[in-house]
Amino acid sequence: MRAAYSLQVNQAWHAVPEAAARATLLQVLRNDLQLNGPKYGCGLGECGACTVWVDGVAARACVIPAHGVARRSITTLEGLPALHGQAGTLHPVQQAFVDAQAAQCGYCLNGMVMMAAALLARNPNPSEADVRKELSGNLCRCGTHLEIIRAVLLAADRMRKVPA
Incomplete structure (x- = not known):
C-alpha cells in the first residue's frame, strides 16, 4: 500500500x-x-x-x-475521552447523554456529542438558548431534543465542578 x-x-x-x-x-x-x-x-x-x-x-x-x-x-x-484526560472512559458529555437517556436510535448522537463538547470547550456555562442554538444544525428524527439539551446542561454542570 x-x-x-x-x-x-x-x-x-x-x-x-x-x-x-x-x-x-x-x-x-x-x-x-x-x-x-x-x-x-x-x-x-x-x-x-x-x-x-x-x-x-x-x-x-x-x-x-x-x-x-x-x-x-x-x-x-x-x-x-483522551482529550479530556480520560482515555478508557467516557467523556463527560458522553456520560451525560447516557445518564439523561438522550438516545433513542442513536444515529444523530455522535454528531450531537461532538457539537456539545465543542460548545462546552468554548463556553463552560451555556444557557439553554446557547445549547439550542449550537445544536440547531444537527438533526434528530427521534425527537429526543429535550433530553439532549438536558444532557448538555448536565455535562456542563459536571465539568464545572471538576477541578482543573
Missing part, C-alpha cells in the same frame, strides 16, 4: 492509501481507518451526523476533502 498522505486522527498518524486520495474525510475515517463514530447522514453537511473536530473546531466530515486536512488535528467521537 502506497500512501498518498497522512492524517493525524485522535492523536495518532495514519497513512491514507492512494486509492482514497480524492475521498472525503468521512469516507477515509469510516472506510480506511474503521472509525464508526462519524456517521453518514445526508452527504451534504446539513444533518450533523458526520461531525468531527478539525483543530478543535466542529466540522462536517462528509463535505471535507480528506487531503485538505492532512496537516491538521482531527478528533472523532472515539478520541474525545
Whole structure:
C-alpha cells in the first residue's frame, strides 16, 4: 500500500492509501481507518451526523476533502475521552447523554456529542438558548431534543465542578 498522505486522527498518524486520495474525510475515517463514530447522514453537511473536530473546531466530515486536512488535528467521537484526560472512559458529555437517556436510535448522537463538547470547550456555562442554538444544525428524527439539551446542561454542570 502506497500512501498518498497522512492524517493525524485522535492523536495518532495514519497513512491514507492512494486509492482514497480524492475521498472525503468521512469516507477515509469510516472506510480506511474503521472509525464508526462519524456517521453518514445526508452527504451534504446539513444533518450533523458526520461531525468531527478539525483543530478543535466542529466540522462536517462528509463535505471535507480528506487531503485538505492532512496537516491538521482531527478528533472523532472515539478520541474525545483522551482529550479530556480520560482515555478508557467516557467523556463527560458522553456520560451525560447516557445518564439523561438522550438516545433513542442513536444515529444523530455522535454528531450531537461532538457539537456539545465543542460548545462546552468554548463556553463552560451555556444557557439553554446557547445549547439550542449550537445544536440547531444537527438533526434528530427521534425527537429526543429535550433530553439532549438536558444532557448538555448536565455535562456542563459536571465539568464545572471538576477541578482543573
